[in-house]
Each structure stands twice: as C-alpha cells, then as structure tokens.
Amino acid sequence: MPDAPPTQIPADPHVLRYLEHVRVEKRLAARTLTLYTLDLERLVQLAAAVNVPLLQLTSAHIRRFVAQMHSAGRSGRGIALILSGWRGFFTWAGRQGLIPHNPVQDVRAPKAPKPLPKALGVDDAVRLAEFDNTGADPWLEARDAAMVELLYGCGLRVGELAGLDAVANADTHRLGRGWVDLQAGEAHVFGKGSKRRSVPVGAAATAALQAWLAIRATPFGGEGAARLDAALFVGQRGARLTAQAIWLRLRQRSQQAGLTTPVHPHMLRHSFASHLLQSSGDLRAVQELLGHANITTTQVYTRLDFQHLAKVYDAAHPRARRKKPGG
Numbered sequence: 001m002p003d004a005p006p007t008q009i010p011a012d013p014h015v016l017r018y019l020e021h022v023r024v025e026k027r028l029a030a031r032t033l034t035l036y037t038l039d040l041e042r043l044v045q046l047a048a049a050v051n052v053p054l055l056q057l058t059s060a061h062i063r064r065f066v067a068q069m070h071s072a073g074r075s076g077r078g079i080a081l082i083l084s085g086w087r088g089f090f091t092w093a094g095r096q097g098l099i100p101h102n103p104v105q106d107v108r109a110p111k112a113p114k115p116l117p118k119a120l121g122v123d124d125a126v127r128l129a130e131f132d133n134t135g136a137d138p139w140l141e142a143r144d145a146a147m148v149e150l151l152y153g154c155g156l157r158v159g160e161l162a163g164l165d166a167v168a169n170a171d172t173h174r175l176g177r178g179w180v181d182l183q184a185g186e187a188h189v190f191g192k193g194s195k196r197r198s199v200p201v202g203a204a205a206t207a208a209l210q211a212w213l214a215i216r217a218t219p220f221g222g223e224g225a226a227r228l229d230a231a232l233f234v235g236q237r238g239a240r241l242t243a244q245a246i247w248l249r250l251r252q253r254s255q256q257a258g259l260t261t262p263v264h265p266h267m268l269r270h271s272f273a274s275h276l277l278q279s280s281g282d283l284r285a286v287q288e289l290l291g292h293a294n295i296t297t298t299q300v301y302t303r304l305d306f307q308h309l310a311k312v313y314d315a316a317h318p319r320a321r322r323k324k325p326g327g
Contacts, residue, residue: 012054015040018092039085055093059103062086070110080109119270124259125152128268129204131257139215140236144249146212147233149205150180150187151250151265155272156199158243158265160189164232166216171230180232182206182213 019037022028028036046065047054062083069079087104094102120128129152133141150156150164164187165172168179178189178196185206186198201209220228220238231240241249247264254263261267 012040012044014055014093014098015044015089018089021092022088035081036085036088039082040089042082043086043089055099057103059105059107062103062107066107066109076110076112083107083109118261118267119274120259120261120263120267122275124261125268125271125275128152128254128257128259128263131253133253133256139219142208142212142215143233144253146205146208147246148250148253148268149208150201151268152272153202153205154187154199155269155276156187156189157191157269158246160191161265162231162233162241162243162246163190165230166213166232167230169230180209182209 019033019040022036023033043057043065044054046068047057047061050061050064052061066079066083069082070076074082083104087102090099090102090104093099129148131148132145147161150161151158160178163176164178164180166179168181168188171177172179176190176194178187180187180201182201185201187201188196188198190196216232216234217228219236228234228238229240233241233246235241235245243265250265250268251262254261
C-alpha cells in the first residue's frame with residue numbers, strides 16, 4: 001500500500017504563498033489544490049528528514065526522494081504526478097528569484113514495467129491454426145488459412161505479411177517487399193528498419209500456401225488477370241490486402257473458431273515467440289526469427305509461462321512437424 005498522505009497543511013511560508021498563487025491565479029479545483037498541498041507537505045517532510053532547507057534542495061535530493069517513494073511501493077505514474085506538483089512549485093520559485101534553477105526539471109519518474117505481451121495458449125493457437133470453415137467461400141478460406149499459418153508459424157508482423165509478393169520480381173526488391181520460397185521452405189521478409197530476414201516455413205504453412213496459390217488467381221482469369229496485384233495475399237478485387245483488412249479477417253476467423261479472445265495479428269506473433277522459446281529455450285534463435293535488433297526486446301517472452309507445453313509440442317513449434325502415431 002502507498003504511504004498515507006500527510007494531514008497537516010505545510011508550514012513553509014514559500015509553499016503557502018505558492019498554494020495561494022495557484023488557488024487565485026490558476027483557479028484550481030478544490031480537489032486539485034488538496035493534492036498539491038499533500039504533495040508539497042510530503043516534500044517539506046522529506047527535506048526536513050535530510051536537514052536541508054526546502055529552497056536548497058538539489059536534483060540529487062529529489063532523485064533520492066524518488067527512489068524512496070519507489071521502494072515504498074508507489075507506482076511510477078503516482079511518482080510522476082508528485083514530481084509534476086513539485087516541478088510547478090520550483091518553477092514558481094525560480095520566477096520569484098528564490099532559486100537559481102529548478103531541481104526537479106530533469107528528474108523523471110521510474111518507468112512503469114511493460115505489460116506482458118498477450119499470447120494465446122497453445123491449445124487455442126493450434127485450434128485457430130487447424131480451424132476449417134467448411135461453409136465459407138473456398139477461395140477466402142484458403143487465403144485466410146494461409147495467413148494464419150504464416151502469422152503463427154513464422155512470427156511475422158502484419159505489415160511484413162501484407163508486404164509479401166507471390167513471386168519475387170524486380171519490384172519486390174526495389175519497393176522493399178518480401179516473398180516466400182516454398183521450394184527452399186523460407187519466407188524472406190522486409191521488416192522494421194528496412195532490415196531483411198529469412199525465417200523457415202514449416203510443413204503446415206507450406207501446405208496451406210500451396211493450397212492458396214493453387215487457386216489465388218482463379219477469380220481473375222482472362223481479362224481480370226490484369227487487375228491481380230503481385231501481392232501474395234489479395235482481396236476479392238485483386239488488390240493487395242491492407243494490414244487493417246488482415247486484422248479484421250483474423251478477428252472474424254478467431255470468433256468463428258470459437259476462441260473467447262478476439263485475436264489480432266501481433267497476438268499470433270507473440271504466441272509464436274512464446275511457444276517457441278518455452279519449447280526450445282534458445283533466446284538468440286527466437287531473436288533472429290523475430291527480427292529484434294536488441295535481445296532485451298525478446299527477453300520479455302521469458303516471463304511468460306504456459307502449461308502442458310510438452311504434451312502439445314513434438315518439436316520447436318507445433319506447426320512444424322507432427323509425431324506419427326506410435327512414433
């Protein structure tokens with residue numbers, strides 16, 4: 001629990017003058033003025049504890065106070081709000097000629113820990129990957145199934161998926177696009193920072209892509225072929241699918257598959273990384289597959305814990321290979 005707020009009005013005359021200033025000049029609401037009063041009383045008490053006059057506090061003192069509040073359990077956001085109040089007081093004091101510089105000016109609150117990326121459990125991820133919507137348009141079904149396999153089986157970003165061409169050509173390189181080499185079993189993607197990387201394409205993704213490519217151009221035969229974009233994944237008018245369209249299709253597909261959580265493309269990327277890391281334990285390899293420039297970005301996945309992984313995986317990734325019965 002955070003420390004209890006002080007109850008007495010600050011006795012420091014400069015603080016009292018400042019509070020009167022913000023009450024009259026800024027016409028602060030009563031609740032805001034109360035919070036300013038509490039935060040400044042805290043500052044007065046902290047200054048007294050180190051036996052330093054309020055207007056002689058330095059940035060080093062303020063940083064020490066921040067560390068004390070943080071170790072006492074106050075959140076980064078809470079500390080940031082307190083620092084904002086302190087900063088306003090010292091800014092006013094500087095304008096009054098009471099101090100040469102603001103000791104809070106360059107002090108920042110501790111950053112809040114990044115939330116864990118949302119990832120599907122293994123059962124849900126496999127359920128989505130294996131979902132077969134038999135009542136859907138076969139063309140749309142083949143396309144959407146292939147998109148899911150590449151997102152989950154290769155850990156692609158949605159922009160990388162949308163940027164894939166069906167066949168590599170001169171424009172593919174010139175315009176910074178990617179492509180899939182089914183014969184080699186690799187996806188060559190153009191990622192963040194204009195960096196290219198290659199990731200393996202597993203057996204399930206390869207099969208799904210082959211099924212999709214076999215019918216991809218079917219609706220655009222004859223004169224319609226001229227409308228067909230070079231993109232691997234196109235819409236019903238032949239144009240490259242946008243990232244937003246992929247988001248919508250994946251969300252719809254996850255609901256059709258009966259998943260309780262609406263799935264977005266980055267959730268499948270997180271699932272790919274989390275499941276692969278939990279199964280293989282090879283952080284560097286996962287970093288390379290994801291295209292992370294810094295391994296600290298990949299390390300967030302070490303904090304995720306999924307149960308019963310050994311029962312689901314027979315290799316580094318559940319979509320790469322299946323054990324044969326009795327194998």
